Amino acid sequence: MEDILMGIGTALSWSNLLICLIGVALGTMVGVLPGLGPVGAISMLLPITFSMEPTAALILIAGIYFGGMYGGSTSSILVNVPGEAASVVTTIDGYKMTQKGRAGAALAVSAIGSFIAGTIGIILLTFLAPPIAQMAIRFGPPEYFAIVLVGFLVLSRLTDTSLLRSYLLIIAGIVISIVGIDAMSGTLRLTFDTTWLIDGLDFTPIIMGLYGLSEVISAMEQKSQKPIKADLSLRKLMPSKDEMKRSAGPMFRGGILGFLIGLIPGPATILSTYASYGLEKKISKHPERFGKGAIEGVAGPEAANNGASAGALVPLLSLGVPFSPLPAILLSAFLIQGITPGPTMMTNHPAVFWALIGSMYIGNIMLLVLNLPMVGLFAKISHLSPRVLMPIVMIFCFVGAYSVRSSLFDVIVLVIFGILGYLLRKAKMEPSPLVLGVILGPLLEDSFSQSTMIFRGDLTQFFMRPISGTLLAIGLLITLWPLIGKLIRRRRNLQSKAEKRI
Amino acid sequence: MTPILFKARIITAALLLVTGLVTVWQSWSLPMGKLQAIGAGFFPQVFGTLLTVLSSVMLLLLFLQRGQVKASPAADLQEETVPAVEGETPAVEGEEPVHVRGLISFIVVFIVFIVLTHFAGFVIASMAAVAGAGYLLSMRGWRLLLLTVLVSGINYLVFDYWLGVSLPAGIWFQ
Numbered sequence: 241m242e243d244i245l246m247g248i249g250t251a252l253s254w255s256n257l258l259i260c261l262i263g264v265a266l267g268t269m270v271g272v273l274p275g276l277g278p279v280g281a282i283s284m285l286l287p288i289t290f291s292m293e294p295t296a297a298l299i300l301i302a303g304i305y306f307g308g309m310y311g312g313s314t315s316s317i318l319v320n321v322p323g324e325a326a327s328v329v330t331t332i333d334g335y336k337m338t339q340k341g342r343a344g345a346a347l348a349v350s351a352i353g354s355f356i357a358g359t360i361g362i363i364l365l366t367f368l369a370p371p372i373a374q375m376a377i378r379f380g381p382p383e384y385f386a387i388v389l390v391g392f393l394v395l396s397r398l399t400d401t402s403l404l405r406s407y408l409l410i411i412a413g414i415v416i417s418i419v420g421i422d423a424m425s426g427t428l429r430l431t432f433d434t435t436w437l438i439d440g441l442d443f444t445p446i447i448m449g450l451y452g453l454s455e456v457i458s459a460m461e462q463k464s465q466k467p468i469k470a471d472l473s474l475r476k477l478m479p480s481k482d483e484m485k486r487s488a489g490p491m492f493r494g495g496i497l498g499f500l501i502g503l504i505p506g507p508a509t510i511l512s513t514y515a516s517y518g519l520e521k522k523i524s525k526h527p528e529r530f531g532k533g534a535i536e537g538v539a540g541p542e543a544a545n546n547g548a549s550a551g552a553l554v555p556l557l558s559l560g561v562p563f564s565p566l567p568a569i570l571l572s573a574f575l576i577q578g579i580t581p582g583p584t585m586m587t588n589h590p591a592v593f594w595a596l597i598g599s600m601y602i603g604n605i606m607l608l609v610l611n612l613p614m615v616g617l618f619a620k621i622s623h624l625s626p627r628v629l630m631p632i633v634m635i636f637c638f639v640g641a642y643s644v645r646s647s648l649f650d651v652i653v654l655v656i657f658g659i660l661g662y663l664l665r666k667a668k669m670e671p672s673p674l675v676l677g678v679i680l681g682p683l684l685e686d687s688f689s690q691s692t693m694i695f696r697g698d699l700t701q702f703f704m705r706p707i708s709g710t711l712l713a714i715g716l717l718i719t720l721w722p723l724i725g726k727l728i729r730r731r732r733n734l735q736s737k738a739e740k741r742i
Numbered sequence: 743m744t745p746i747l748f749k750a751r752i753i754t755a756a757l758l759l760v761t762g763l764v765t766v767w768q769s770w771s772l773p774m775g776k777l778q779a780i781g782a783g784f785f786p787q788v789f790g791t792l793l794t795v796l797s798s799v800m801l802l803l804l805f806l807q808r809g810q811v812k813a814s815p816a817a818d819l820q821e822e823t824v825p826a827v828e829g830e831t832p833a834v835e836g837e838e839p840v841h842v843r844g845l846i847s848f849i850v851v852f853i854v855f856i857v858l859t860h861f862a863g864f865v866i867a868s869m870a871a872v873a874g875a876g877y878l879l880s881m882r883g884w885r886l887l888l889l890t891v892l893v894s895g896i897n898y899l900v901f902d903y904w905l906g907v908s909l910p911a912g913i914w915f916q
Contacts, residue, residue, distance in 0.1 A: 291906055404800055411793045412758055415765050418786050427782035430768050460844040460878050631875040632893050635868050638855060639897055643907040648859060655852050662845070663757075666750035689780045697777030 244366060247594025251602050256299055256595070260603050263300040264610060267307020271314070271327075278308030279565045280452035283444055284636045286573060287643040294577035295592050299599040301573045305566060306358060306600065309509065309549050310607045313350040313542050318343055326509035326545040329517045333530065333537030340533050345479035349487045349535055350542040351611040357495030357543035358604040361550025364499050365557070366597055372558035376583040381690035382702055384561070386711035388684045391505040391563050393715045395673055406673045413677015414684065416441055423682070424689060436649045443678050444572055445641035445650045447565060449657025450664070450671045452637045457662040459630040479535070487539035490520050494543030501544070502551020505563035505676075509545045509552070516544035550600075556581055557593070561680065565672050568679045748811045752804055758797035765790030847878045863912030864902075868894040 250256065270281035282304050289297035312327035317334035330350065337346040379387075396406035419430045420440025431437040479487065497519065498512040520540040521530045530537050552567050560582025562568040574581045579589050586593050641654035664671050695701035703709040717724075765786050775781025851874040858867035873890045881889065901907040 287901070287907065404796060404803070408755075408758055408793070408796050408800060411789050411796065412761060414789050415761060415786070415793055418765075418789070422782040425782045427772060429772065429782060429786055430765060432768070456875070457845060457848045460848050460875065627876065627879040627881045628889060630879060631872045631889060634851075634875050635872055635893055635897055638868070638871065639864075639901050639907070639909070642864075642909070643901060646908060648856065648910070651856065651859075655849075659845070659849075660757075663750060663754055666746060667754045668747060669751075669754065685785045689784075692777050692780060695778075699777070 243590065243594045244597065246591075247596070247598030248601060249598070250295065250591065250595035251299065251598035256296060256599060257602070259296045259300050260303050260599050261606055261610075263303020264307040264310075264603050264606050267304035267309075268311035268314075268607070268610065269307075270304065271308040271311020278305065278312075279447065279569065280455060280633075281308065282566070282569045283447040283572075284452050284633065284640050286444055286569065286576075287640045289573060290576060290643065294579055294589075295595045297577055298570075298573060298579075298592065298596050299603075301570060302596055302600055303603045303606075305570065306546070306549060306603055307607060309358075309546050310351065310354050310611055312545070313354070313538075314347065317346045317350065317538070326513055326548075327542075328510070329513040329541040330538055332517070333532070333534045336531070336533035337535065337538065342483075342533065342535075345483050345535065346538050348612060349479050349483065349491075349539045351608055353487065353491040353494065353539040353543035354546040354611075355604055355608040356491045357498055357546040358550060358607070359601070360492070360495035361499045361502070361547045362597070362600045362604060365550050365553055365600075369554055369558045370586060372554065373583040373586055376559050379559075379583070379707070381687040381694065382705055382708040383711070384559075384683060385687035385691050386702065386708035386715070387559065387561055388680050388687065390711045390715040390718070391561065391680065392673075392676070392684075393718050395505040395563070395676060397718060405669050409669065409671070409673035410677040413674040413679075414681035415677075416446070416674075417678045417681025418685070423686065436647075439645070441653055441678070442644050442650060443568070443675070444644045445654035446657045446678055447569060447572075447675055448637045448641055449654045449659075450661035450675065451565070452633055453654060453658025454661030454665060456630045456634045456637070457658060458665060459626045483535045487535050490516070490536045490540035491543045493519065494540040495547040498544030498547025498549075499551040502548035503554055505555075508548040508564055509566075512544035512548040513541035516540040557585065558583065560585075561683070563676070565675045568675060571679065743807065743811050745811055748804065748808070752801070755797050755800040755804060758793055759801065762790050762793030762795075762797055766794060844878070848875075851875055851878070859910050859912065861912050861914050863915055864909035865894060865898050866912070868897055 251260065266285065267278070267281075270278060282301060285304060286301070289300055292300065309326060313330050313334065316327040316330040317338055334346045334350070337343060392410050396403055396410060415430075417440070419437055421427070421438060422429055428438065494512075494516040497516055498508075501512040501515060502508040504511075517530075517537055517540060520536045521527050524530065524534075524536060526534075549566070552562075552564055553570070556562045556567040556571060560571075560580060562571045571581060579585065579592060637654055637658075638651055641650045642648065644650055661671055664674075691702065692699070702712055769783045769786035769790060772783025772786065773781035774783050774787060851871055854874060855867050855871040858870055869890050872893045873886060876886045876889050898909065902909045
C-alpha cells in the first residue's frame, strides 16, 4: 500500500501531472480521429519521449494508451465512424442513441463506464502484477519458451478466421526478428553482406509502417476525401436516472470481463467489446432493444475495452512479455529508457513502476474530467479532414522512424512495412501476429536455445517441469481443440441417433 | 471472395514464399548445431522452411479457390464473421477499391523525400513530401501552402530544436 501511495505521490508532482494531462489529451484526440488508431499513433509519438526522463516518458505513453481507448467512442457515437477498432461495437447502439437525440447520454455513459472499468482494471493490475512478477522470478528459459509459444498459439486462434494465415504472419515476424547479429554466437544472419542490417530491424519503424503509414497510403488512393458531418447538439449531456441504473451492471461486468480478456494474447480490446455486447444482450430482459439504441450496448463494450487495456498490461509488467501490439510499443518505450519490464522491474526500478501505476489512477480521473465537459471539442476534431491529417501523419512517421537510430535506412524500412501493411489490409489479414512475431521472436529463440542446453538436448524435459509442462499441454489442447470438438460432436450425434432408434 | 481480395492474398502469399526461400538460401551455410547446443543457422533454417511450406500451401489453396472468385463484395462480408482487421469495419473493407495510382504516387513522394533529404536536407524534403501528399489528396492553393509550411516547420522545431534529434542537413548545405 505504501508503494502505491508513493507512486501516486510521484505522479502528483506538477511536472508529471502536466505530462499525464498532455498524454491523456493526445490519446483522446488520437482515439477520436478515425483511421489513425492508438497503435500507429503511439508508435508515431514514441520518439518524443526519447529525450525525456524515464518516469515522465512512461507516464506520457501510458496517458496516450488509456486516452486512445476513451476517445475512440466519441466518433463512434456521434458520426458512426469508430475512432479505433475497439469502438466498432459502440457504433451499433451509440449511433442509434445519437439519432434518437441521446448523444449526450451515450457519451456520458461511455466516459463514466470507461472510468469505472479503467479503475477496476488498474486496481486489479496493482494487486495482480506484483505477485505474478514474484512468481516469475523463479521462471527459467523453459517457462518463458512455453509462455511465448502458447501466446502465439492463442493469438493465432483469436486473430484471423484462418489459422494458416495467422501462423504464416507469426513465422514471417520471427524470420524478420532473426536479421542481424546472433546474440549467442555473434554470427551475422540474413544481412545480405550489408552494414545496414547488422543491428537488425528496429520494430518501431515496422509498427509505424504497418499501422500508421498504411493508413496514409489507403487515404491517397481515395481521391475525394470529405470531412465527416456530425450533429453536435449535446443539450442533454447527463444520462437520466433510468439510463444510469441500466448502465451500472454492464459497466462493472464489462470492466471485469474486459480485464480477464486482456490477460489473453490477441486483440483483447476488440474481442472484449464483442464479448461484453454478447453477454449484455444474452442476460438482458429486453434483448430486442439492442441494435436500436440500448444504453447497455454502449456502457458494456466501452467499459470492456478499457478493462482490457489494463489487463493487457499484466503480462507486460509482471513477465516482460507483451501479447498485443499496444503493450509491445510500451515495451519499446521501456527499453528505450533502459528499463526492462518484468519480474525484476519492481525490485530494480520500484519508483518508476509505482509512479506509472499511480499515474494510471490519476490519468483515469483526468480522462473523466476532460471527457465530460470537453466532449464537444473532441467531437469537432473528428471533422478534421484526412487531406490535412494524412500528410501530418506521413511526415511524423518519416521523422519518427529516422529519429530512432538517426538512420535513413529505418525510413526505408518504414515505407516497406507501410506498403506491406496496405497489402495486408487489402488481403484482410490482421498484422498483429507479424508484429508479435518480430517482438517475441528473439525471446523464443533465446529461451529455446538456453532450455535445450539445460536439458542437454532432451526436449521431453519441457513437459517434466510443472509450469512449462502445463502451459505446453494447454497449447496442445488449443491446437487440437477443433479436432477434439469435432470428435465430441460426432459422438454426441451418434449417441442421439442410437437413442432415437431405441 | 472478390478479385481484389484474391489478388491481395496471392501477392501476400507469393511475397512470403519468396521471403521463406531467401531465408533458407541465406542461412544454408550457417551451422545448425546439435539439440544440446543449437547453432546460428537453426532458427532461420527451421522458420525459413516453415514459411516456404506454409506459403506454398496458401498459394495452392488459393489456386484451388480460383473458381469461387466473385465480383460482389458481399461474399467477403459473409466470409469474414470475426472482426479480423483492426481499424476497419467489415463493410468498409469489403467495398474498398484499389487504385494503383495512389500507391505509385506514394512511392514517388517517398523517393523524392529520400533523395531530397540526402541532398537538400530534411526541411526541404519534408516540405516537398507534405506538398506532394497534400496535392495527391486534392488539396490546392493557399491551404496546401499553409499546411506545407506549418507541418514542416513544426516538425523541425519539435524534433530538431526541442527534442535534439539531429535531422539531416543535406550534403548541399553541409
